[in-house]
Amino acid sequence: MALQHLTAEGFDEAISAAPLAMVDFWATWCGPCKILSPVVEKLAEEYDGKALVGKVDTDSEMSLAQRFGISAIPTLIFFKNGAELKRSVGVVSEDALKAILEENL
Amino acid sequence: MAYDVIVIGGGPAGLSAAVNVRARGRSVLVVSNPLEENPLWKAERVDNYLGLPGLSGAELLERFQAHALQAGAEFRTGRVLNALAMGSDWYVSIGSDVESAKAIVLAGGVARAKKFPGEAEYLGKGVSYCATCDGMLYRNKPVAVVGYSESAKKEAEFLASIGCTVTYFDRPKQCEITGGEKAERLKCDGQTVEAACIFLLRPALAPTDVFPGIGMENGYVLVDRTMATNLPGVFAAGDCTGTPLQVSSAAGEGLVAGQSAAKYAAEQMK
Known part of the structure; x- marks a missing residue:
């Protein structure tokens, strides 16, 4: 599966169906989010079939942002079988994200 | 748009770097706070800048910026929050915008404030x-x-x-x-x-906040004779690299950093 744009509707189903998921909470007005975007897109391709890589627009999906207590963007949340495993706030390198994915595959 | 070099900071080091990137025929974007927010702006008189004694900090800055503009440097007002390398490009976020370049010159001055407790x-x-x-x-x-x-x-x-x-x-x-x-x-x-x-x-973020993993020594960015940092494609000049915090040394280091960054960018595009 390539990059998925997740919304409140179907979020839980998608996350719990994936053994491993990485979700990027972002917004269009956020420069640091735009920096991280190509990295997230690249990882979505690379981990196709191994992990779900998704994005949540915190502007149109405010209920999801509130539910997960997003206090700064970008925030990446990692889920294992639907349960939150880890989160990372701010711009991080591709290698750092890969390390988390590899560790939990 | 993609530039050859992005210069972070619009003081003597950054503007000198921009002039010298242009002198090598490369494109350059200078990202900085407004000129009047530069600490040098408040200096009443600078007497040790070779050949131009007695000018105020504001007069020097205006001349430096006019020179960089004339050389063809582009300018953007704003603060750089993050930088991230991807492949052979550096992506830099400025407020809600993103720009990219093959090389970076960090010339953001001294991040004067220590972090607050918490x-x-x-x-x-x-x-x-x-x-x-x-x-x-x-x-x-x-x-x-x-x-x-x-x-x-x-x-x-x-x-x-x-x-x-x-x-x-x-x-x-x-x-x-x-x-x-x-x-x-x-x-x-x-x-x-x-x-x-x-x-x-704050006027500028600490180098370690913008560039995680950048080599530091005694609170200053660590550079070699070519003004290269430990991060490939990232050069630094001026007060952020250490004392003396003077206009002349900043302009000189900016020249070296600008030339090194232009050379690095050219090599990436071969």
């Missing part, structure tokens, strides 16, 4: 450096802004315009951030406020 601990958990990024998450909530410039006041006005209730602290000397899992209150010079988010808007 700042590092709560960064991303109710402490933010970016009003345009995180402001929308705090609509209709009380926020605190610690600012050091006119640009910071404008960012506070932006927060008020999107519905945040803003308490503004103008250049406080000492602050402390406390809370539980997330930051909850800010105490500055004896005044305490409760806030859903605390925005710390």
Whole structure:
């Protein structure tokens, strides 16, 4: 599966169906989010079939942002079988994200 | 748009770097705060700049900037929040914009302020450096802004315009951030406020906040004779690399960094 744009509707189903998921909470007005975007897109391709890589627009999906207590963007949340495993706030390198994915595959 | 070189900082080092990138025929974008917010702007008289004694800091800065403009440098007002390498490109975020380049010259001056107690601990958990990024998450909530410039006041006005209730602290000397899992209150010079988010808007971010993993020594960016840092494609010049904090040394280092960055960018495009 390539990059998925997740919304409140179907979020839980998608996350719990994936053994491993990485979700990027972002917004269009956020420069640091735009920096991280190509990295997230690249990882979505690379981990196709191994992990779900998704994005949540915190502007149109405010209920999801509130539910997960997003206090700064970008925030990446990692889920294992639907349960939150880890989160990372701010711009991080591709290698750092890969390390988390590899560790939990 | 993609540039050959992005220069972070519009003081003597950054402007000298920009002039010398252009002299090598490469494109360059200078990202900086407004000229009048540069610390040199306030210097009444600079007497040790070779050949041009007796000019004020503001006069020197205006001449330097005019020179860089004439050389064909492009300018953007704003603060750089993050930089990230991907492949052979560096991506840099400026407010809500992103620009990319093959090489970077970091010339942001000295990040004078030490971090406040609680700042590092709560960064991303109710402490933010970016009003345009995180402001929308705090609509209709009380926020605190610690600012050091006119640009910071404008960012506070932006927060008020999107519905945040803003308490503004103008250049406080000492602050402390406390809370539980997330930051909850800010105490500055004896005044305490409760806030859903605390925005710390300093003139420049610390090099280690913009470039995680950049080599430092005694609080300054570590460089070699070519002004290269330990990060491929990132060069540094001027006050951020250490003493003496003087206009002449900054301009000289800017020249070296500009030439090195132009050369690096050219090699990447071969």
